[in-house]
Amino acid sequence: MSASTLHSAVLDALGSDIVSGELPAGSVLTLENLQQRYSVSRGVARECMRILESLRMITSQRRTGICISPERQWNVYDTRVIRWRLDSRHRAAQLRSLTELRLGIEPIAAHLATLRASADERATLRAAAEDMRRYGTTHRPMRYLAADIEFHRIILAASGNEMYTALADPIAEVLRESPTHGRSDYPVPETIGYHEAVMEAVCTGDPDAAERAMTTLLSDVRGALRLI
Amino acid sequence: MSASTLHSAVLDALGSDIVSGELPAGSVLTLENLQQRYSVSRGVARECMRILESLRMITSQRRTGICISPERQWNVYDTRVIRWRLDSRHRAAQLRSLTELRLGIEPIAAHLATLRASADERATLRAAAEDMRRYGTTHRPMRYLAADIEFHRIILAASGNEMYTALADPIAEVLRESPTHGRSDYPVPETIGYHEAVMEAVCTGDPDAAERAMTTLLSDVRGALRLI
DNA sequence: GGAACCTCATTGTTCTGATCTTTCTCGAAG
DNA sequence: CTTCGAGAAAGATCAGAACAATGAGGTTCC
Numbered sequence: 095m096s097a098s099t100l101h102s103a104v105l106d107a108l109g110s111d112i113v114s115g116e117l118p119a120g121s122v123l124t125l126e127n128l129q130q131r132y133s134v135s136r137g138v139a140r141e142c143m144r145i146l147e148s149l150r151m152i153t154s155q156r157r158t159g160i161c162i163s164p165e166r167q168w169n170v171y172d173t174r175v176i177r178w179r180l181d182s183r184h185r186a187a188q189l190r191s192l193t194e195l196r197l198g199i200e201p202i203a204a205h206l207a208t209l210r211a212s213a214d215e216r217a218t219l220r221a222a223a224e225d226m227r228r229y230g231t232t233h234r235p236m237r238y239l240a241a242d243i244e245f246h247r248i249i250l251a252a253s254g255n256e257m258y259t260a261l262a263d264p265i266a267e268v269l270r271e272s273p274t275h276g277r278s279d280y281p282v283p284e285t286i287g288y289h290e291a292v293m294e295a296v297c298t299g300d301p302d303a304a305e306r307a308m309t310t311l312l313s314d315v316r317g318a319l320r321l322i
Numbered sequence: 323m324s325a326s327t328l329h330s331a332v333l334d335a336l337g338s339d340i341v342s343g344e345l346p347a348g349s350v351l352t353l354e355n356l357q358q359r360y361s362v363s364r365g366v367a368r369e370c371m372r373i374l375e376s377l378r379m380i381t382s383q384r385r386t387g388i389c390i391s392p393e394r395q396w397n398v399y400d401t402r403v404i405r406w407r408l409d410s411r412h413r414a415a416q417l418r419s420l421t422e423l424r425l426g427i428e429p430i431a432a433h434l435a436t437l438r439a440s441a442d443e444r445a446t447l448r449a450a451a452e453d454m455r456r457y458g459t460t461h462r463p464m465r466y467l468a469a470d471i472e473f474h475r476i477i478l479a480a481s482g483n484e485m486y487t488a489l490a491d492p493i494a495e496v497l498r499e500s501p502t503h504g505r506s507d508y509p510v511p512e513t514i515g516y517h518e519a520v521m522e523a524v525c526t527g528d529p530d531a532a533e534r535a536m537t538t539l540l541s542d543v544r545g546a547l548r549l550i
Numbered sequence: 551g552g553a554a555c556c557t558c559a560t561t562g563t564t565c566t567g568a569t570c571t572t573t574c575t576c577g578a579a580g
Numbered sequence: 581c582t583t584c585g586a587g588a589a590a591g592a593t594c595a596g597a598a599c600a601a602t603g604a605g606g607t608t609c610c
Contacts, residue, residue, distance in 0.1 A: 099562095099563070099564095100563075100564070101372070101563085101564090124589090124591085125590075125591070134564085135564060135565045136565085136566085137365060137368070137563085137564065137565070137566095138563085138564065138565085140369065140591090140592090141368065141369060141372045143591095144329070144369045144373055145372055145373060145376045148373045148376055148377070148400075148402075149376070154590095154591070154592095155572090155573085155590085155591075156571075156572045156573060156574095156589085156590055156591045156592080157572065157573045157574055157575095157588090157589055157590050158573080158589095158590075158591090159589090159590065159591080160590095160591090165484070166484065166487065169401075170484050170485050170488050171397070171485065171488065172376075172397060172399075172400070173397075174376075190483075191483050191484060191485045192485070194430065194434065194481075194483050194485075195427075195483070195485050195486070197430050198426040198427045198428075198429065198431070199423075199426045199427070200426075201426065202422065202426035203426070209547065253422075255418075255419050255422050255423070256393070256394065256396075256398050256419060257398050257399065257419045257420070257422075257423050258422070258423070260397070260398050301547075319433070319434070319437065319529075327592070327593095328592075329592085329593090352560090352561065352562085353561075353562065354561085362593085362594090363593060363594045363595070364595080364596095365594070365595095366592085366593065366594085368562090368563090371562095382561095382562065382563095383562075383601095383602085384560085384561055384562045384563080384600075384601045384602055384603090385559090385560055385561055385562075385601070385602040385603055386560095386561075386562085386602080386603080387560090387561065387562080388561095388562090
């Protein structure tokens, strides 16, 4: 992990330990504890503690010390928490959570994007769809994936809702994951057409069609829900 | 505002100033600046700075100082950011964003809840729906609202997806807001039936029906999308 | 004249040691 | 057994110092 500063390295180590379960909920530490564990000064230990507290992963109390909070309280939308979970044995669970989030988010994002996308965003969306067809039919999976990620990022950004837009990075992570699960026929041929349908609806200005097309696009993901 | 500790008071003041636009994106501060502005020591100023950095509301660089980041980079899922926005002139925008989020989230949450709710959660959901009818028909709006909030909280919790569950608090905030917009016939009579339909589908175990019922329940909210 | 290089002031980063405040524990008094 | 007070533990805050990166501005060399 990157560590331009000392505190970010300690934070990363500590966060990973908590997420991995090495420091389970209910564990109690002290600042002095952290200082020795990572050989840092009180100030650095305190800054890490404060950040984890701000992520609601720990609570700090006088006389008691630093207590690891149960997972249910964590700020699971923070990029670091997501990153730590993706880098731990909870990777599959985190990807599942994000996938379920996509199911709800992306159709409405497409709807909103249809209402609010700028001309520039519509053009970029069309370009991304064209790239998907180009690289999908010529079997260049990495470029196809990049176009796919770009496509979904634009939809989310064009939704005009900052809470939708903020999900672009973790959703990109999910997309990056899917090809590795080894479908032999990646990309699935119909997928390209579905993306084009979404793009056409957004460009035409038919929000309900865009929403329906996005739902269709996600239907295979949806089909897996029951199996979990 | 609450301020059990000094740093939380400073953090709150600073966060509010940034969200309100009093410190616009691009503004540059220094640590010494913060120390004097709030009459606190270096350590406290640093802890606040670190937390705001962790919310991606500021960046800290040597020689440059502390720079306010553009809104698009903020961690808009953090409860403090949401709180600051709700307490600022962006209140309406924040409520709109959350409402749009509900449109996507809640139908799938209902779907998932149908698949995953515990017997206890189903019973509590039924109780909440019954409370809604009881207090809705006897015109006790505060109790009706409490039951409504409880209803949606259970659906989100029962989804078994921590990212859905984490949205319970802000969504409760949206629900608390709606009656104040002064519908004379609050609660809307049909609403109770829609909630019951969701509850029945969840208890019966029909995920698609639950999803459809929740979508219907949100249809009036959806209708307002075009108007924005 | 311009581009590469050097110097230095500025500002965050880290460390240290001390003091204050809260809060739990334990023992003594009633 | 209950109540209350003294003490200890741990975080909270402050102050001062040394360190390190980095950008601005001047200098030197084509």
